[in-house]
Amino acid sequence: MSVRILDVKEVTQPIASPIRNAYIDFSKMTTSLVAVVTDAVRDGRRVVGYGFNSNGRYGQGGLIRERFRPRILEAAPESLLDESGENLDPDKVWDTMMQNEKPGGHGERSVAVGTIDMAVWDAVAKIEGKPLFRLLAERCAREADPKVFVYAAGGYYYPGKDDSMLRAEMRSYVERGYTVVKMKIGGASLDEDRRRIEAVLDEIEGDAQLAVDANGRFDLVTAIDYARMLRDYPLFWYEEAGDPLDYALQSALSEFYPGPMATGENLFSHQDARNLLRYGGMRPDRDWLQFDCALSYGLCEYLRTLEVLSGMGWSPSRCIPHGGHQMSLNIAAGLRLGGNESYPDLFQPYGGFPDSVKVQDGHIVMPELPGIGFEGKADLIRVMRQLAE
Incomplete structure (x- = not known):
């Protein structure tokens, strides 16, 4: 049975802290939390892949909601599947996100794409029923x-x-x-x-x-x-x-x-x-x-x-x-x-x-x-x- 991405959800949340390093303080730092919701079910629960961006870079909710989420949801569902047709293909999802993006400019968009990519890989490994590190190996x-x-x-x-x-x-x-x-x-x-x-x-x-x-x-x-x-x-x-x-x-x-x-x-x-x-x-x-x-x-x-x-x-x-x-x-x-x-x-x-x-x-x-x-x-x-x- 083929898998579809039903939604990509994002919320920008604070990880505020009074700490600082040599360059920035973290008092207003945020992160984007993303959920890639699929129609697959494992162990009685809908498979959802999760991702978030690392500390030190701000949440990228605007880019995720305005550019990368729409591209995924507007794509033909079968275009995001692997050869078996039974799981998502992370590379195809990645290519879909990067449509209409010029080379270079590896700044904020790399954070937005990386956050969604994490959630996609989480979903893929869950659909396979394996830890990601085992699947990757x-x-x-x-x-x-x-x-x-x-x-x-x-x-x-x-x-x-x-x-x-x-x-x-x-x-x-x-x-x-x-x-x-x-x-x-x-x-x-x-x-x-x-x-x-x-x-x-x-x-x-x-x-x-x-x-x-x-x-x-x-x-x-x-x-x-x-x-x-x-x-x-x-x-x-x-x-x-x-x-x-x-x-x-x-x-x-x-x-x-x-x-x-x-x-x-x-x-x-x-x-x-x-x-x-x-x-x-x-x-x-x-x-x-x-x-x-x-x-x-x-x-x-x-x-x-x-x-x-x-x-x-x-x-x-x-x-x-x-x-x-x-x-x-x-x-x-x-x-x-x-x-x-x-x-x-x-x-x-x-x-x-x-x-x-x-x-x-x-x-x-x-x-x-x-x-x-x-x-x-x-x-x-x-x-x-x-x-x-």
């Missing part, structure tokens, strides 16, 4: 690995937050099983950030490694000044020192920082990924790539990005996506990426894992839930079903 002729490395992201600037509070936050992540923790830099002076880094390293010494993230704040001179300071410490990585599209800055920085660097969360297409690897001086033996499918046109585009990486000598194991969401967790498990970001205490209910999942020795084990696994996270699926039902 099968389709890409890979062997899934349900054990995924995760690190704890936090260390934001916060009104009244002193070093003792920062230390306590990082200690709490270690106590919850994380072996790598990340903190923000660039929102204070270099000397103040040095003090904050040393406080955290003193707190977690021997129990975890520390990564630092400048959120694209620095010009080249400042990035180099920080590199000279940071290379004195055994950091897991130095992340997004300068503007994400300033490949020359990233390339120059590698001459001053021999340790691992990470970037890519604000690149939204396989073309941008290719330019980063062409011109950014990234080193495949030590550096990390953080492309986030929920911000960059979705999993369909992420697969194209991985093809670019492979053609340029990079392993998918050097990818640790930004965002801390279950979609990237499934990709990491299905395609054997290097791991995934996690926000243990922030951006709820969207971030994190299903309720039964615990971090042990810096890893989680994926539960065998159909689709992306949102149904295993009680506070999140409650919000999602309010939209769809």
Whole structure:
């Protein structure tokens, strides 16, 4: 029996928080929550695929409602099906969304398309009755690995937050099983950030490694000044020192920082990924790539990005996506990426894992839930079903 998309629903919701990084505060941040409603029924319930955009980019309700939803609903239903005619074809849905869109301009629309794409893949895997990571491994002729490395992201600037509070936050992540923790830099002076880094390293010494993230704040001179300071410490990585599209800055920085660097969360297409690897001086033996499918046109585009990486000598194991969401967790498990970001205490209910999942020795084990696994996270699926039902 063929499957039809009955509706694409969207709601823009606040994920407001008083935290800030080096560039933005999150007091007015929003996210788009999307439900792709199908006429398929599994286990007595209508199949609905869910998606949302990652933190750090605003909700895209206008684009979703005005451009991408109408294209899906106006398409001939059979044009969205796979060869069996019994399930949706994510690539055909993606192509339908991108009709009448010019090349380039990988900004807000990449977020809108990525959000819907997440929901489509969730629906497809549910219709198949399989976890997305299993389905993805099968389709890409890979062997899934349900054990995924995760690190704890936090260390934001916060009104009244002193070093003792920062230390306590990082200690709490270690106590919850994380072996790598990340903190923000660039929102204070270099000397103040040095003090904050040393406080955290003193707190977690021997129990975890520390990564630092400048959120694209620095010009080249400042990035180099920080590199000279940071290379004195055994950091897991130095992340997004300068503007994400300033490949020359990233390339120059590698001459001053021999340790691992990470970037890519604000690149939204396989073309941008290719330019980063062409011109950014990234080193495949030590550096990390953080492309986030929920911000960059979705999993369909992420697969194209991985093809670019492979053609340029990079392993998918050097990818640790930004965002801390279950979609990237499934990709990491299905395609054997290097791991995934996690926000243990922030951006709820969207971030994190299903309720039964615990971090042990810096890893989680994926539960065998159909689709992306949102149904295993009680506070999140409650919000999602309010939209769809």
